[in-house]
Amino acid sequence: MNDLSKQKIEQSIENRKKLHHRFFENSDTYKHFLELEKTAFKDGGISKKHKELMALSISIVTKCEPCIEWHTEQALLNDAIDSDFFETIDVAIEMGGGPAGAYARFALNCLDYFKAQHSK
Amino acid sequence: MNDLSKQKIEQSIENRKKLHHRFFENSDTYKHFLELEKTAFKDGGISKKHKELMALSISIVTKCEPCIEWHTEQALLNDAIDSDFFETIDVAIEMGGGPAGAYARFALNCLDYFKAQHSK
């Protein structure tokens, strides 16, 4: 992985962790959002793994790199395997064309990064 | 369902059917797209049902009504049940906020429409 991709991933993680507390202390809307988020992704008729992959497909089509970083790791932690990621990218490309293909590259970089992290 | 929602659904169906042949005759890119589409949505490690729901979540977040119409019917034809649609909408709201909630209404209208059609 090239340096900038790695930097982007690590910046995204650091920003999320560091700024979480400031949002939490300053915004009741953010607190409600955290509840909403927890509810939306909990295991249901659709498993948490499939919900995270669904969110990943949206993240790729809507070109949101910090979202790609987050949902790739969450899908991985919920037992998504390589082929799940490629099939998610397939749907994203059908729904987003070439730009989805371009953002799918960042998803693969995130996948490699988190697989390396979690195998440590 | 109000009249305009029904009209939108039926226009979307009619446009797709009627214009398919013109695109097919005039565009090789369109032909490749049809192959791409078939491949992206085929049953795999992720089932066709989950892929259609994934595409539905993208359609809601990206505000694409003809896409909502199509992927709602496809998910339904691949055995998605009511709770699958509500959980898909949950993820869409997490990823798209209030506007996703607004477009989810059209998804529910499509769900009602196609359930009525297919139970006939």
Next chain:
Amino acid sequence: MNDLSKQKIEQSIENRKKLHHRFFENSDTYKHFLELEKTAFKDGGISKKHKELMALSISIVTKCEPCIEWHTEQALLNDAIDSDFFETIDVAIEMGGGPAGAYARFALNCLDYFKAQHSK
């Protein structure tokens, strides 16, 4: 106002009212969203009027007609006057170009509609 614009506004109102209960009964995520929404738009350092106009500007740039319908009425109910709407549209055009100008037309139609409704 032409018939289709009026139909769109009235469909949007009807859909929101009618489907609210189904979302409420079927989705805890939706319930959290309602809390989030209430908190985000309450009077604060920025007045509710300005927050609604802010949401209207986002709605215009992101091409969300049911959102334009809702936030136009909310801004109006919180004492926004004609010049507030035109200045909001100005910012939307700066941030969204010609397409924002096109969706601003729907905002003006909504403004006329709700002014007529509330003066009855």
Next chain:
Amino acid sequence: MNDLSKQKIEQSIENRKKLHHRFFENSDTYKHFLELEKTAFKDGGISKKHKELMALSISIVTKCEPCIEWHTEQALLNDAIDSDFFETIDVAIEMGGGPAGAYARFALNCLDYFKAQHSK
């Protein structure tokens, strides 16, 4: 063409004509936008025809129906022929996937509508 597509096209035309004066009287930003628009689309190294088709491709990918209506007619008035529209749609599909295909249907409806109008 089905009734709703025709209604959408005619509403878009009517809204643009009718609301132009109100924007013009109430917004200096709008006046600057009109100058910007005129300059952006004038014949240059890239012909006005190609600029209108370029704007049409953007309109399809960004799902802007009133923009599709406008730029389709402008391209037609600047001598774009059927194959120009299909090739523009090809690029839009490459850049926007299935949703671009869906909005391309509206572009074809607009093309048929304006060809019929201008041959009268």
Next chain:
Amino acid sequence: MNDLSKQKIEQSIENRKKLHHRFFENSDTYKHFLELEKTAFKDGGISKKHKELMALSISIVTKCEPCIEWHTEQALLNDAIDSDFFETIDVAIEMGGGPAGAYARFALNCLDYFKAQHSK
């Protein structure tokens, strides 16, 4: 603030300054845009501060980092205080869900950066 966030902010500032002249010399459309921009953001019934916050909310929802950088500084220079930024982010989260929350982190980084700059 991490290094990449700082680099992004400073690149955005540098690019805007350095390329302004080339756009100005090569594009009449750009000149009209500058007039449009000045007009859209001038103090009116809605203050320049509120207009800049409005543009910031749009920038967050539409995932435009150089726009976030610019409008954060402009809001700050027009007397926006911390709570104004958090309330603007609240509206953005309501209108954009989780991705808006992710881009709001960049807005906070910009806020910290420019507060440090202007207190020097």
Next chain:
Amino acid sequence: MNDLSKQKIEQSIENRKKLHHRFFENSDTYKHFLELEKTAFKDGGISKKHKELMALSISIVTKCEPCIEWHTEQALLNDAIDSDFFETIDVAIEMGGGPAGAYARFALNCLDYFKAQHSK
């Protein structure tokens, strides 16, 4: 050009090259996409140069940096000259407002980068 812009361009090139093979081996959808892409951009009634500029205008309006990088080089390799790029940016600004102006800066950086590369 500042360091981050250069890094972004080179990362984009490296990612595309390096990940191409993994997508190709793992995704039949991707293979169909490559066919679609080749067909969409081939010389036709609209020249390849104009199609690449069209794709560039879409890339700028939809804020896709890796797409801007790619289509700038492709347009350049198909004989687009400076004024073609400025006129393409003009249309993008008309269709995307200020954010398009911001992403146009990245397009100019890409133009400078590839002109320097290809004159070596």
